[in-house]
Amino acid sequence: MPSPSHWTSARVPNAASRRLFQLGLAAVVLACVYFGYSSPLKDPFQIFLGSAMLSVSALPALLWARDARPHFPAFEIFMLTGINFYAIPMLGGQAEMFGYQPQALTDAAAAVLAFQISSVTAFLVVRGRRAQHPLLVSSLLPENILHHTQVGLWLNTLYLCVTNFTTLIPYNLAPVLRAMFIGIGIICAFIQARLWGEGKLDHTAKLVCGFNLFAQLALFFSNLYLIGGLSLITLFLIAYVTASRRIPILFLVLFVPLIATLHNGKSAMRDIYWRENPQAQPTLFELPAFYEQWFALGLQPPKYAAEKKSLTVNLLDRAALFHMVCLTVDRIPAILPYLDGETYKDIPGQLVPRVIWPNKPSPALSNARLAIYLGLIDEESASSVSIAFGFIAESYANFGYLGVVVLGFVLGLSFKRLTLLGQETPQFSALGLFLILLTAWSFQVEQVMANWLTSLFQATIVIVGLPMVASRLLGWR
Numbered sequence: 133m134p135s136p137s138h139w140t141s142a143r144v145p146n147a148a149s150r151r152l153f154q155l156g157l158a159a160v161v162l163a164c165v166y167f168g169y170s171s172p173l174k175d176p177f178q179i180f181l182g183s184a185m186l187s188v189s190a191l192p193a194l195l196w197a198r199d200a201r202p203h204f205p206a207f208e209i210f211m212l213t214g215i216n217f218y219a220i221p222m223l224g225g226q227a228e229m230f231g232y233q234p235q236a237l238t239d240a241a242a243a244v245l246a247f248q249i250s251s252v253t254a255f256l257v258v259r260g261r262r263a264q265h266p267l268l269v270s271s272l273l274p275e276n277i278l279h280h281t282q283v284g285l286w287l288n289t290l291y292l293c294v295t296n297f298t299t300l301i302p303y304n305l306a307p308v309l310r311a312m313f314i315g316i317g318i319i320c321a322f323i324q325a326r327l328w329g330e331g332k333l334d335h336t337a338k339l340v341c342g343f344n345l346f347a348q349l350a351l352f353f354s355n356l357y358l359i360g361g362l363s364l365i366t367l368f369l370i371a372y373v374t375a376s377r378r379i380p381i382l383f384l385v386l387f388v389p390l391i392a393t394l395h396n397g398k399s400a401m402r403d404i405y406w407r408e409n410p411q412a413q414p415t416l417f418e419l420p421a422f423y424e425q426w427f428a429l430g431l432q433p434p435k436y437a438a439e440k441k442s443l444t445v446n447l448l449d450r451a452a453l454f455h456m457v458c459l460t461v462d463r464i465p466a467i468l469p470y471l472d473g474e475t476y477k478d479i480p481g482q483l484v485p486r487v488i489w490p491n492k493p494s495p496a497l498s499n500a501r502l503a504i505y506l507g508l509i510d511e512e513s514a515s516s517v518s519i520a521f522g523f524i525a526e527s528y529a530n531f532g533y534l535g536v537v538v539l540g541f542v543l544g545l546s547f548k549r550l551t552l553l554g555q556e557t558p559q560f561s562a563l564g565l566f567l568i569l570l571t572a573w574s575f576q577v578e579q580v581m582a583n584w585l586t587s588l589f590q591a592t593i594v595i596v597g598l599p600m601v602a603s604r605l606l607g608w609r
Contacts, residue, residue, distance in 0.1 A: 146200060148377035153197035155379060160190045172225035175234060181241035182223040188248040189214035192255065197377065203555055204567050207255050207547035209370055210574035211248065217522065217577060218244045221452035228455035232462050240457040246533055247524050247540040254544030260552040271558040272565070272599035282337065284320030285344040288313050292351040297416045315595040317348065318367060322568050323559065325368045329375030354414060354422065356402050358395060367572050397430030453522035453578060460525040463506060464532070471530045475502050475580060482586040498582035502529060520578035527581075565596045 164183040173179050193208040195201065222229065222241060229237060262269075291313035294300055301309055324341045327333050333341065345368060352361035365387070373379055404425075405413065414422040464470060475498040482495055503509045503519045506529070523543075527535040550570065554563040573588050 146377070149197050149200040152373075152377045152379065153194055156190060156194050156197060160187055160194070167223035171223045173223070173237075175238070178234070178237055178241065179223065181238065181245065182219055185222065185241060185244050185248065186215055186219035188245065188252060189219055192252060200377075203551040204571070205374055206551060206567055206571045206574055207251075207544070209571055210543075210547065210577070211251065213575050213577050214244070214248055217453040218457070218524075219454075221454040226452050226455055228452075229458050232458045236458050236462040239461040240454060243457055243461060243528050243533060243536050244454070244524055247527070247536045250537045250540030251544035251547075254541045255548045258545050258548040258552075260549055262553055262555045262557065267600075268553070268562050269557045270603075271560045272562060272596075272603040281320040281323045282340055282344070284316045285324065285341065285348075288317030288320070289344050289347050289351070291317075292348060293416065296351055296354060312594055312598070315591065317364070318572055319565065319568060319595060321345065321364060321368050322371045322571075325371035326375040326559075329372040329378070331376075350419060350423070353394065354419060356398060356405060358391065358398065362391065363572065363575075366575060370571055393427060393430035395430070397426050397428075397432070400429040400432075401426050453520060453525065456519075456521050456525040457528065459506060460521075460529050464529055468505065470532055471502075471505065473530050474505075475499075475526055475530060475582065479582050479585055482582065483589065495582040495586040498526075498580045502526060502580060505529070521580055522578055523581060523584075560599070562596050562600060565599065566592060569595050 163186060167183065167186075168179055171179050171182070173182070189211050192211045193205065196203075196205050196208050222237070229240075291309070295306070295310070324333070324337075328338060328341065345365070348364060349361040352358075352364065369380070369383075478493045478495065478497060481489070481492050484492055499519060499521065500509075502521055502525075504511060508519055523539060524536060527539040531538070547570075550563075550567070554561075554567045557563045559565070559568070569588070569591055573584065573591075576584060576587075579587075
C-alpha cells in the first residue's frame with residue numbers, strides 16, 4: 133500500500149465513501165426539490181436550468197465519492213463552487229438578478245451550464261499517466277517531516293501575531309515573509325487535516341491542531357476581512373473530508389452560524405474601526421473585547437429592510453457571481469461588442485519577474501478594464517475598486533458562448549492532466565505540493581483569469597519553487 137505521505141492510488145470502495153456519496157446525493161435531490169417549490173422564479177424552465185446547474189456542479193464530487201476514485205479531487209472542489217456562486221443565487225432569487233429581463237436570466241444560466249458541461253466532459257474523457265520525471269515526483273522534503281508539521285502551524289500562528297500586533301517586520305520584507313509563512317501554514321494545516329481524517333492524530337495532537345486553527349482564524353479575522361480565515365478553514369475541511377470520506381456535520385452546524393454572525397456585524401465594525409477611529413485596531417490583549425463587540429453587533433437585525441434575511445442567506449448572497457453573468461449577457465453583444473481577448477492580453481507578461489520588467493502591467497488592470505467597459509466604475513475609481521466577476525462572465529464578455537465553452541474545456545483538461553500526473557506521488561513532491569496549492573485556489577473563482585493565474589503563479593514560486601531549491605542544495609531525496 134502507498135505510504136501515508138502519498139496520494140492514494142488504489143480504488144477501493146468502502147463504507148465511508150458510500151455514505152459520503154449517499155449523503156451528497158440526498159443533499160442534491162433535497163435541494164432541487166426545495167427550490168422547485170420555494171424558488172421565487174416564475175418560469176419552470178429557469179428553475180430547471182438552476183437545478184441542472186446545481187446537479188452538474190455536484191456531479192464530479194458524487195462520482196469521486198461513489199467510486200472511491202484514487203485522484204485528489206481538486207477539480208471536484210472547483211466544480212462544487214458553482215453551487216454557491218451560481219446555482220443557489222439563481223434558484224434562491226438573489227435580488228440583483230431581478231433587475232434584468234427574464235431572457236437575460238435564461239441566457240446567463242445557459243452560459244453557466246455550457247461552461248460546466250464543457251469542463252466536466254473534458255475531465256471525464258481525458259486520459260493520461262502519472263508523472264515519471266524525478267524532478268516532479270521526488271519528495272522535496274524529508275519524509276519524516278510529516279510528523280513535525282505542527283511546528284509549521286505554530287510558526288504561522290507566531291507570524292500572524294508578530295505581523296498583526298508589532299512593527300518588527302520591515303516593510304520591504306513583508307511581502308516575502310507573508311508568502312513564506314502563509315505558504316508554510318497552508319501546507320502544514322492541509323497535512324494535519326489529512327492525518328486527522330485518517331485517524332492518525334492522538335488527542336494531544338488534535339488539541340494542538342485545533343488551538344492553532346482557532347488562533348489563526350481569530351488573527352485573520354481581526355483585520356475585519358473574513359476571506360483569509362475562510363480560505364484556511366475551507367482548505368482544512370477539504371483535506372479532512374478527502375482523507376476520511378466523512379463530513380464533519382457537527383462542526384459545520386456550529387461554524388456556519390458563527391461565520392454568518394460575524395459577516396452580519398462586519399459592516400458595523402468597519403464603521404467603528406475604519407471610519408470613526410481608524411487608528412484603534414485591537415491589540416492582542418484587546419481581542420476578547422473586540423470579538424465580544426463584534427458578536428453583539430452581528431446578532432442585531434440587519435440595518436436595511438432589503439437585507440432582512442437569515443444570517444446564512446445573507447452570507448450566501450455575498451458569495452454570488454450569477455448576477456454578474458446576467459449583467460454581461462444583457463449588455464454584450466446587444467449594446468456592447470465582444471472584447472475579443474482584451475482582459476486576457478496581459479496574462480503572458482505576468483510570468484516575467486518584476487525585477488526584469490519593473491513597469492509590467494498589474495494583473496488588476498484586467499478587472500478594471502472589464503468593470504469600466506460594463507459601466508460599473510469610472511476610470512478615476514479603477515485603482516481603488518475591485519469587482520468580483522468570475523471566469524464565466526469574463527470569458528463571455530470576450531468571446532461569447534464560444535469563449536465559455538472553450539475556457540471550460542481547457543480548465544477541465546488542465547485539471548485532469550495535473551490530477552493524473554500527481555497520482556501516487558509524495559505529498560511533498562513538486563506535484564504533491566502543487567495539488568495542495570491548486571486546491572486552495574479552486575474556490576477563488578470570483579477573480580478574473582489574470583488575477584487568478586498571477587496569484588497562483590506567485591504562490592507556486594514560494595510553496596513549490598523554494599522547496600525545490602532547498603532540496604537541491606541540501607540533497608534531500
